[in-house]
Amino acid sequence: MRGFAYTRAVDAASAVHTAAQAGSMPPTMAPAQFLAGGTTLLDLMKLDAMRPRTVIDISGLKDRFGQIRADADGLHLGAFVRMAQAERHPDIRRDYPVIAQSLHLAASPQLRNMATLGGNVLQRTRCEYFREGWAQCNKRHPGSGCAAMGGVNRKHAVLGTSSSCIATYPGDFAQALIALDAQVQLLGPSGPRSIAFEALHVAPGNAPEIETRLNAGDLILGYFLPARPWTKNSLYLKIRDRESYEFALASAAVALDLQNGAVNQVRIALGGVATRPWRAHEAEAVLTGRPLTLQTARKAAAAAFADAVTHGGNDYKPELGRRTLVRALLELAGA
Amino acid sequence: MFQAKDSSRLLPVTRRTILGTAAATPALGFSGTLADAPAAPDRPIRQAIAVVLDVNGRPQNLTLDSRTTLLDTLREHLGLTGTKKGCDHGQCGACTVLVGGERVLSCLTLAAAVRAPVTTIEGLAKDGTLHPMQQAFIDQDAFQCGYCTPGQIMSAIACVEEGHTGSDAEIREFMSGNLCRCAAYPHIVAAIRQARSVMVRS
Numbered sequence: 001m002r003g004f005a006y007t008r009a010v011d012a013a014s015a016v017h018t019a020a021q022a023g024s025m026p027p028t029m030a031p032a033q034f035l036a037g038g039t040t041l042l043d044l045m046k047l048d049a050m051r052p053r054t055v056i057d058i059s060g061l062k063d064r065f066g067q068i069r070a071d072a073d074g075l076h077l078g079a080f081v082r083m084a085q086a087e088r089h090p091d092i093r094r095d096y097p098v099i100a101q102s103l104h105l106a107a108s109p110q111l112r113n114m115a116t117l118g119g120n121v122l123q124r125t126r127c128e129y130f131r132e133g134w135a136q137c138n139k140r141h142p143g144s145g146c147a148a149m150g151g152v153n154r155k156h157a158v159l160g161t162s163s164s165c166i167a168t169y170p171g172d173f174a175q176a177l178i179a180l181d182a183q184v185q186l187l188g189p190s191g192p193r194s195i196a197f198e199a200l201h202v203a204p205g206n207a208p209e210i211e212t213r214l215n216a217g218d219l220i221l222g223y224f225l226p227a228r229p230w231t232k233n234s235l236y237l238k239i240r241d242r243e244s245y246e247f248a249l250a251s252a253a254v255a256l257d258l259q260n261g262a263v264n265q266v267r268i269a270l271g272g273v274a275t276r277p278w279r280a281h282e283a284e285a286v287l288t289g290r291p292l293t294l295q296t297a298r299k300a301a302a303a304a305f306a307d308a309v310t311h312g313g314n315d316y317k318p319e320l321g322r323r324t325l326v327r328a329l330l331e332l333a334g335a
Numbered sequence: 336m337f338q339a340k341d342s343s344r345l346l347p348v349t350r351r352t353i354l355g356t357a358a359a360t361p362a363l364g365f366s367g368t369l370a371d372a373p374a375a376p377d378r379p380i381r382q383a384i385a386v387v388l389d390v391n392g393r394p395q396n397l398t399l400d401s402r403t404t405l406l407d408t409l410r411e412h413l414g415l416t417g418t419k420k421g422c423d424h425g426q427c428g429a430c431t432v433l434v435g436g437e438r439v440l441s442c443l444t445l446a447a448a449v450r451a452p453v454t455t456i457e458g459l460a461k462d463g464t465l466h467p468m469q470q471a472f473i474d475q476d477a478f479q480c481g482y483c484t485p486g487q488i489m490s491a492i493a494c495v496e497e498g499h500t501g502s503d504a505e506i507r508e509f510m511s512g513n514l515c516r517c518a519a520y521p522h523i524v525a526a527i528r529q530a531r532s533v534m535v536r537s
Binding site for chain 1: 431
């Protein structure tokens with residue numbers, strides 16, 4: 001690991017100020033990085049994939065931004081809540097099951113004790129060409145090419161890819177946030193703002209090193225999940241090589257509002273198959289206003305993967321992704 | 336980490352001397368506070384930090400390079416080599432310790448960022464009596480090579496205290512962060528079952 005200057009932030013504003021001062025590069029490559037749980041940052045620093053010269057320890061902010069609060073408006077999650085805290089919270093388990101399930105099915109108990117909800121959504125791809133410092137990786141060395149496209153790509157993305165990058169977004173919680181229409185609360189150099197969580201991440205395009213709409217210095221302070229009639233009727237289904245402590249090959253976060261046998265509202269987010277947390281708008285459109293049956297679920301799944309692009313090793317993923325979504329939809333519908 | 340940098344030295348080479356020489360740390364520059372730390376972009380940064388830890392009930396005052404993980408602090412600076420370095424990337428669980436009573440991975444924890452008391456495998460036995468979980472691992476033959484065992488035991492204690500030992504399936508799920516290359520898993524589950532009843536009673 002390269003050397004760095006370690007500093008502790010006394011409040012959110014000074015943390016943002018220090019990080020913003022260090023430069024205006026994409027946050028993934030910025031010379032100043034926030035340290036909370038450390039489970040992504042220290043791992044990637046040991047791999048030399050992230051090289052901050054300043055590490056700003058923000059874990060002291062947890063007293064202020066580490067609360068879970070559920071009220072009539074919805075669910076407020078502080079960015080410094082640990083995954084394990086949210087996973088076992090009785091209100092979340094009862095009223096926001098997709099959130100609790102996505103957290104419980106992720107990582108290991110030790111990692112869930114450490115990782116914060118703010119950092120969780122910013123975890124970076126598990127693409128081995130990126131992690132191991134392969135010479136051709138546009139995400140790690142912009143402009144160098146992509147070794148994964150002609151290489152070992154069994155776990156790589158089929159949605160949201162570009163000619164520059166097919167690295168999969170690896171997380172689970174982000175899909176659950178999309179399914180429940182979450183807002184993400186940010187503090188930046190010019191003050192606080194709130195945006196739809198769905199809009200936080202960006203597809204790689206021709207600049208895979210840019211993974212979010214965050215600017216230098218932007219800090220996630222929390223999430224707000226509005227209470228909706230269908231929030232309770234939600235689930236996270238995760239398919240993986242082993243049944244615990246493994247990233248998704250395909251996953252689906254679904255929230256469903258059925259009225260008189262027809263789909264009134266549905267939210268669908270897919271994981272393990274896309275370059276970013278993926279909202280399947282096309283699948284939602286197929287289902288809205290129609291009864292949820294095996295047939296309509298299959299039509300929706302087909303729509304979700306209509307634009308899938310595969311690269312050999314991951315040729316199986318569109319079919320696995322479709323079946324994952326169909327199963328999630330039918331389980332929720334009680335069919 | 337098992338490579339001796341001076342294997343030509345004419346000393347009886349034991350595992351311990353190999354580890355000791357490989358762990359020799361370079362002298363640290365003192366850059367002090369953040370304000371004066373970031374130098375020219377190509378100049379390596381070295382920052383020494385005063386770190387105060389509570390490890391197994393003993394206060395420890397250390398001066399460490401900012402990069403030092405809790406794992407390396409325990410093993411290389413405090414001589415507590417019970418905690419093991421497996422992957423060093425948070426994937427195997429061999430480095431599991433308790434911080435503030437919760438199980439965490441010491442390889443992904445900076446020593447400078449630790450704010451709560453640390454308990455390692457060396458801190459479990461009281462007055463010469465093994466912790467019920469340690470005794471259970473012996474009684475149930477819950478290891479072969481033993482390398483993952485300190486991490487397994489620390490994780491298993493937390494697993495019981497968290498209340499995640501309701502069934503064998505639940506134990507397996509909540510112990511999935513600790514890999515055992517010898518595949519002693521069935522005996523580990525048996526050890527946790529045994530220790531659970533003792534721990535719950537006391």
